[in-house]
Amino acid sequence: MISFPFRVAAKYVMPGGTAGRFQIFIFHRVLDRPDVLFPDAEPDTYRFDRIVKAISAVYNLLPLDDAVVRLQNGTLPDRAACITFDDGYLDNYLNAFPVLQKYKAPATIFIATGFMQGEIMWNDRIIEAVRSFTGVFELPELGIRKMDCSSISCKRDVIHALIGKVKYMSPEARLGSVTDIESLTGFVQKERMMMCEEEIRALRKKGVLIGAHTQSHPILAALDDAESRREISGSKSDLEAVLGESVTSFAYPNGRYGRDYDKRHTEIVEQLGFEFAVSTNQGIAAKDSSLYELPRFTPWDVSLAKFMARNIYMAMKG
Numbered sequence: 001m002i003s004f005p006f007r008v009a010a011k012y013v014m015p016g017g018t019a020g021r022f023q024i025f026i027f028h029r030v031l032d033r034p035d036v037l038f039p040d041a042e043p044d045t046y047r048f049d050r051i052v053k054a055i056s057a058v059y060n061l062l063p064l065d066d067a068v069v070r071l072q073n074g075t076l077p078d079r080a081a082c083i084t085f086d087d088g089y090l091d092n093y094l095n096a097f098p099v100l101q102k103y104k105a106p107a108t109i110f111i112a113t114g115f116m117q118g119e120i121m122w123n124d125r126i127i128e129a130v131r132s133f134t135g136v137f138e139l140p141e142l143g144i145r146k147m148d149c150s151s152i153s154c155k156r157d158v159i160h161a162l163i164g165k166v167k168y169m170s171p172e173a174r175l176g177s178v179t180d181i182e183s184l185t186g187f188v189q190k191e192r193m194m195m196c197e198e199e200i201r202a203l204r205k206k207g208v209l210i211g212a213h214t215q216s217h218p219i220l221a222a223l224d225d226a227e228s229r230r231e232i233s234g235s236k237s238d239l240e241a242v243l244g245e246s247v248t249s250f251a252y253p254n255g256r257y258g259r260d261y262d263k264r265h266t267e268i269v270e271q272l273g274f275e276f277a278v279s280t281n282q283g284i285a286a287k288d289s290s291l292y293e294l295p296r297f298t299p300w301d302v303s304l305a306k307f308m309a310r311n312i313y314m315a316m317k318g
């Protein structure tokens with residue numbers, strides 16, 4: 001990708017100084033190899049390398065806490081951007097970090113702390129169970145009637161249907177359904193997928209900023225306020241115990257205002273002493289952004305030039 005024209009365009013839509021604004025990229029996983037089930041969802045190491053190379057050639061990458069301070073005091077450089085990851089996948093440590101180091105790209109990882117002892121996130125339990133399963137999938141309790149599960153595209157349909165059904169359930173109901181899915185397929189994901197405390201500490205020592213992302217990754221909007229507060233403050237104190245320092249940034253699970261979190265949660269986050277929080281509302285962080293709802297997005301495109309054009313277009317829109 002030729003980066004010069006994108007640098008010029010980015011400088012125009014994302015000036016620095018008192019009119020400063022910055023883009024926050026969001027990632028989740030960096031896979032060992034492309035996933036045949038979801039080829040467009042998560043980059044593998046090779047693709048992530050190309051993305052970070054392109055991003056670092058166009059933007060001035062900053063640590064997120066630094067960018068927030070510089071936004072407030074009007075000292076952002078032009079073309080400012082930050083890289084973030086949600087959840088705390090082990091592949092962030094194994095695959096993403098070496099690439100970030102290669103390009104000297106600072107990053108923040110938001111950790112759901114209930115998975116640091118080897119537990120698997122519910123969505124991954126569903127994905128891995130269905131991946132292993134061939135035959136006819138039927139789970140009337142979840143409204144799934146006789147879905148063929150023998151091809152890649154069928155498996156994908158079953159996974160989407162199941163995740164859609166289970167996502168907004170109460171944590172207990174969700175756990176029950178996930179266990180049902182596992183017993184139906186006869187597969188339980190055992191291999192560790194998330195970072196342990198040691199790995200999180202090691203990344204922090206190497207300069208990665210660590211933020212909180214609740215304990216069990218619930219949809220906060222589906223909890224009562226006391227449960228939300230417990231989840232949010234629990235993840236903060238869990239990480240502070242791991243790192244021996246104060247944890248001042250937070251990311252809302254799923255992150256869409258109104259659907260996944262609302263004003264009650266931004267208030268809890270502020271009351272608990274976080275300095276800022278990130279959402280997945282699309283947009284560019286600017287002077288008038290709420291520090292407790294900084295927007296984030298990462299466009300997807302096979303072509304890196306189109307990927308970059310989308311970034312610039314989104315920045316232009318707001």
Ligand SMILES: [Zn+2]
Nearest residue numbers: 086087253254
């Ligand atoms: Zn998450």
